[in-house]
Amino acid sequence: MTLISDEGAQELRPRSELTASELLREVASVLRLSEAEAAKLGDLPEDPDEDQTMVINMGPSHPSTHGVLRLMLELQGETVLRCKPIIGYLHTGMEKTGEQLTFMQGGTNVTRMDYASPLNNELVFSMATEKLLGIDGDIPERAQWMRMLLSELNRMSSHLLFMATNGMDLGAVSMMIYGWREREEVLRFFQKVTGLRMNHNFVRPGGLAADLPPGWRDDVLRILDMLPERLEEYDTLMTGQPIWRERLQGVGVITPSEALALGATGPILRSTGVEWDLRRHDPYLRYDEVEFDLIVGSYGDAFDRYAIRLNEIRESMRIVRQILDLMPEGDYRIQDKKVTPPPRARIDESMEALIHHFKIFTEGFKVPEGEVYVAIESPRGEIGCYIASDGSPTPYRMHVRAPSFVNIQCLPHMMRGGLVADAVAVISSVDPVLGEVDR
């Protein structure tokens, strides 16, 4: 085995050195084969002349790999023949770290995974913990609606970030600034509510860290009034732009069966026409009480994925408007002594409260033995949290099903036969967040 560098088995190796299944994976055959197809495993694609191909390394530091994704591409001219995504450059062992942190502290850890939609990560972790504690039915109404509000606003900010990066990757440089400008408005609201622009650790087991600040309704309304006009501008700048359509339509096509076989979720799956959204099909929080449409594509190409995200911003705005009307008064966290620290004033009065407070923040609260999996719809697809507990205050094992990680599998498939410029459009349309991929 000749290695090109010291990356070991990660390298894209010459075709002659590969086993059939490796080669099939690299040339983007979807691996869930029927028996008839599996019987033909010997029919490998014809080898191109090795003098005429070039292996090019894209990333981990490359302007359009969204962080530290690394792709090895085999090119003939500019046509992509094989593609191998290589991950792990941002691996910080977050799942293992999660085993050392108490359930109270876990939020600070998971929120850093998908840093473009941190509140969704915290939400899924909190929901899993609550389910283990058996208090998932007792979360106050207001906490649930607040969680929904934050989750939808986060979806908007995440999709706005996608608008920015997608524009940038295709050369519409102004779009990057416009997308960030709008996202910043949402982040400013988050900062007012949670104190931080990102990595909030605001959604916690049992509810939220604090109530909404006074004047929050006006802030949200201001965002909702500003955005539609800006989205119209995006339509002018991109959706209706002939060059934009040429660049995206028919690029990175994936069929429904392929998307399902690869486990893709979120906008990628919906772009193929499969109607699948956990908010609709497995409602959590109060999603069954609000009205919204699922945006579904028909061609499964990069343009569909762009259009779906653009319209999901509009749907999220619709949901947020309903939340504004339906938001009840009440408590923002469960009044369960086990998970909720006593109010600050009680600590000065009562020794028991002080001890209780100290215990929760040092040792943490104990969670009954058991295992649980909870999934919600993040802007990128199904984000799931699996927690196994051995009865101690820290999880025995925590695993996060990261949508970006699964969606990245589609890359070789979408890129095959396209040009290098299409590869960039495809990475962009999958919209991976590498923090979540590597965890």
Next chain:
Amino acid sequence: MNILHRIPAADPLLEAESFWWQPLAVIGLKVLVVFVIGLVGTMFMVWFERKIVAGMQNRVGPNKAGPFGLLQTLADGTKLFFKEDLIPEKADPFVFRIAPFLAFVPAFLVWAVIPLGGDFTNGHDGTVTWFGEVTRVQLADPPIGVLLVLAMSSIAVYGVMLAGWSSGSKYPLLGSVRASAQMISYEAALGLSLAAVLMTAGTLSTSGIVSAQSSITNWHLLSTGIVPFVVFLIAMTAELNRPPFDLVEAEQELVGGFHTEYSSIRFALFFLAEFMNVISMSALLVTLFLGGPQPLYLGGTDIFAVLGPFGGTAWLLLKVFAFLYMYVWFRATLPRLRYDQLMNLGWKVLIPISLGWFILLAALQVARDSDVSGLRYSLIVAGCLVGIALAYMLFQAALNVARRNRDAEGAAY
């Protein structure tokens, strides 16, 4: 008898009977002035672009160095000048060193044949008298001026291509392959649309072309019927590697394209050449289609008449400025084309259109030259149109066959 008389003079100065230091001094002065205008213009073009793009993107843009950040480019240039000059281990050192100059020098040579001013009004031929010597407000006016421009823009391709090839790295190589294909293809469209102008003007000399556009109806923009202008504009944008045709250095795809491995002053030379090219090609476009320094009479008056001898220069700058703004606008607005779309646009749209239009113009010109009129003139026009329609149909048929063959073969891998 001066020996220089045997070759066609590039400047009326050289036609003088006696030849002593005055003409040489004037030429020396002109070289200096043109070079300095080019450099300073480039400097401000970079500032202008950054400032306008910043405005379009809700940003402030450069505002620290000098008033309004005007000296930002100077600061950047100084910084680049003092940076370490890296030559990659796998590079071909000689070609790697020479490539920036191959890009830089042609950019300035094009600038030399652009008429920068002079009095072209009322049938004057644009000559001015400086220090008692009759001369033109351009560095050189060779009788083959436009050919020189084409030759220089072809040589500039070598700069880009060799830079990418000699870097010994894959991204620059891809960039240079794109560059050579793109620039060569678009040169064809550029040349064909240019030929329409040359035929109408009847000369290759740039000052002659300006003289031929004495009033707005004579501007080649109108007298060649807009189409060559549009083709030239698009082909020129592609030739300059400006957005939306900046595939050569597509940052998101090829990192930096052909200049990925360049640093320090060599990178600055590429950068300078690119912006210099934008200015000189815009000036060429104005010269060819919009009358160069010819004034535009708004309500019968020339608003720059008060500037006296510099009125022509003011007009030229105004027109060039309009195109520079347009380029910046393109950059802020348009996504980048893909490589195959670019080639399709060049070969299947621009070249056939400019070729057909050129044939039409040629036929009309022949008809005019031989004093045909009335029915026969209409017949000639009709014949041309039928011919072009037939050619168009043949062309489409050929494209269809090619597409069918491609489909039948299927994608190779």
